[in-house]
Amino acid sequence: MIIEDFVVDSNIKIAENTFLIGLNSQINLDNLQPGQFFNIQVSNNHFPLLRRPFSISDIIDDKIYFMYKIVGEGTSILSHKKKGEKINLLGPLGNNFNVSNFENILLLGGGIGIAPFPFFSKKLVNKNFKVLFGVRTKNEAHNYGLKNVLFSSEDGSIGKKGTVIDLLDEELKNLDFEKTKIYACGPNAMFRALQKYLINKNIECEVSMESAMACGFGICQGCPVEHNHSESYKLICKDGPIFNIREIVI
Amino acid sequence: MIIEDFVVDSNIKIAENTFLIGLNSQINLDNLQPGQFFNIQVSNNHFPLLRRPFSISDIIDDKIYFMYKIVGEGTSILSHKKKGEKINLLGPLGNNFNVSNFENILLLGGGIGIAPFPFFSKKLVNKNFKVLFGVRTKNEAHNYGLKNVLFSSEDGSIGKKGTVIDLLDEELKNLDFEKTKIYACGPNAMFRALQKYLINKNIECEVSMESAMACGFGICQGCPVEHNHSESYKLICKDGPIFNIREIVI
């Protein structure tokens, strides 16, 4: 874990309300794992007060990328950062996606939940994987850093009309459940649907959970999640953000 | 009084910690008077919360200029504004310097108190005036928009060694008190010294007072000054900021 100022190298819009910020890294990026995140201080005064967590979206040479959607004050401030400005990162934080030996890998991204998958895809080069990217409408769609992408959209403006679960359902028709693993990232509503969908289907599935966070490294107890294997809550920032979908109460 | 976004045209450093910001004006600047000020919102989130008051420093064509010194969060944020950014102005506020028919006019600026004098000087073109500019050290000195400047510095690094009152004393030796008027702007400590210095000298003197301000236009009662001609306090933002030095309690 480090706390360090990073210098903005680029900050571009890649889809509606969606940006990709690239930072020159002072630290060695070799050991970073897909699914990990950094807690980012978006301004150097205390407004907003808390850091904002963002998954590692990509790493190219000595640059680290975060993909983010403007949803409030913090992400809006981030979107105004210009090349040369500094922002402070705390991390890397959290656990990572578990790459096991499955024949088929499906990466499920709901909205900005797609963020960790460019980096993750790179670790899957030799594997048979597809990215299922669910959006509301085609303006939100992009394929930055992604290969083998299938889209679903709520309004049918791109890919399959429906949710990313509908798309998943279609894909799974041709796959052997036991040889397939799903990695999902998106809003809780999507996870709830996914959890329900997977009942009675023998498919492994890891999800990257979101939560309001203060610290991001386990000292505030602000990010609990109910977990089947534990009497006490697990912490999303420290025990997660990646969990087996069957072990958590969403 | 207007509340309006102005677009930054330039923002340059003119001396140590001292900047000049130029804004393209949407409003007619013809009626603005030297000594008036605007209350400026330095950021469009609420940090800092309150506006910051700045005197009109200069007007060139359709551009208005403010000269400011970095003393805290607000002025620091202001110094980072770039061409094209917007800042919100409320004003014009306050009364103005009274230009009367005196033979000799002395403009006394202590530190950033020099700010209103470039604009004021322009209204004095046909008059016999001198600017006495007191600084701590020569790094603070500049002559932006000023003519006939004499300096004093505490460390003697530029002009007369001493305070601006010492410089004034020297200048007044050759002048007829009754035909001379002083306009002063600076910190309260300078006004207290000036008030004391002028006792028993029959010289007219107007000062531009500073105060912490919330509203700047008379609704918060946050900027009182004790006034000899009034039982209640006067408001610096509305009844001032310009007062006859003999009528106020500093």
Next chain:
Amino acid sequence: MSEIDLSVNVGPLKLKNPIMLASGTVGYGNEISEFIDLSKIGAIITKSISLKSRKGNPPQRITETPSGMLNAIGLTNVGIEEFIKNKIPFLEKLNSTLICNIAASSIDEYVECVEILDTQETIKGFEINVSCPNVREGGLIFGNDINAVGKITSKVRAKTKKPLIIKLSPNTSNIFSFAEVVKKEGGDAVSAINTLVGTSFNIFTKIPKIKNVTGGLSGPAIKPVALAKVLEINRNVDIPIIGIGGIMDWKDVVEFMIVGASAVQLGTVNFINPKASFEIIDGLINYCKQTSINKISDLISSRIIE
């Protein structure tokens, strides 16, 4: 212009919309009327008036704090006589709904003020300030003394039939008990909150930034506290509440109404954006349209707590 019904009732007080301008943050209306049409605002509350004029506290009176400000104005005001002579006629001309806020140093002074002002037709209601943190008498002494608040309410009630609002102090552990007493003694509504007691010192000179040493904290910093106080009252006492504290935009107004406020007051924001009340009314109309609400009063206490 809009089909949304913005009107609300605060007990017997009928307002064209829930936006009021808070006492002490708009003087007597003259300056702010350069920016907004006061007849379009729910109501304007005067700076606290007392029997005799008050000079107020010496400078420095205000200072900024993180997302807030401290003030110790000290209830500067022109006194009742001057108020009636010069301030009321102006506000009358502007067609604004006028609520008169009263501060006093004794229970009798409150009563006397209300008696004198009750004949003024332009005054549509009274807000009794028992909660100013910045004066020795009539401030927190009353505000934190539940018997005093009860007595003031009942005695003032006896002198006026106009809507009677008591403005409560947040500097207490059980604000709802105060609201209870107000209701029992015949008050029509409570407003909550006045400022929180705070202070700030210069670390080099070691002197307080505010001459009065302590001041009242207002602005966005106090919004969560204000909301909790409104919620506490609303959960425990059946009395209309006017929500105050840190409102900057229409979203904050909606939040206060959801939590339990029948109307709100804007304070500090007037200093930063004197047009805020107008922008907020527009924002509320949009919000109602967007969420298919026809009557804004439907928002009041519409919180959902599982």
Next chain:
Amino acid sequence: MSEIDLSVNVGPLKLKNPIMLASGTVGYGNEISEFIDLSKIGAIITKSISLKSRKGNPPQRITETPSGMLNAIGLTNVGIEEFIKNKIPFLEKLNSTLICNIAASSIDEYVECVEILDTQETIKGFEINVSCPNVREGGLIFGNDINAVGKITSKVRAKTKKPLIIKLSPNTSNIFSFAEVVKKEGGDAVSAINTLVGTSFNIFTKIPKIKNVTGGLSGPAIKPVALAKVLEINRNVDIPIIGIGGIMDWKDVVEFMIVGASAVQLGTVNFINPKASFEIIDGLINYCKQTSINKISDLISSRIIE
């Protein structure tokens, strides 16, 4: 490294410097020890410990507010047994000055906890949390009941000779009376303040942002209130005070000490900058040099009020 004497005494408690890490904002030290050397900090206060482990409140537990945050963690903790077995040895190894914060649901539970923990040599003192706003029992019920605070103090005092600090609630109109009782019943110091009660609602779903509905407000927003509480205690009661509330940098520490704090605690800032305590210590050294202070304890109560 520096000739400045940073040590302070909080009653019988001797600290190498006035910087303590506040309860609930550094867990049991393990995570933050990756960023700072805990042996260099004045003291670390544990997350509130209770007799049995507590699961705490369901999510969502925190939300941000202007210059602050609300939390309703609900005193999640591992319980005394696990604390003694696994947490104390770690802190002992790090050579940190350990203060144990205790929360309980009854007076007897407080007493029992202290009795059990008193034998632990690593524990250098107790901080009794009678002021958590987020649990039904042992929270504000005690914190706002002056008799309960008196009783807790005297009964706990009887069980330990170690420094005894009572952590006071700010959600009261007369915090100094509580400090008075603490002194009378043998407490060594008070810490002030715990969080202010606040809330926040989502204006579209109309549900509270925090599952517990209300939470505790911390961060820079509350600093002026915290300073005023410290000042109120210091003006009225002769007892050492640990100042807490909204400290972000060394300037804030100096402000608290000038106003009357013998030491301070850092809370929310640890989440944003876990190295803050170190940077603050450096800042204090510089300030002392710059203002020619040799002993930082000279700052305590050095305010100048005309």
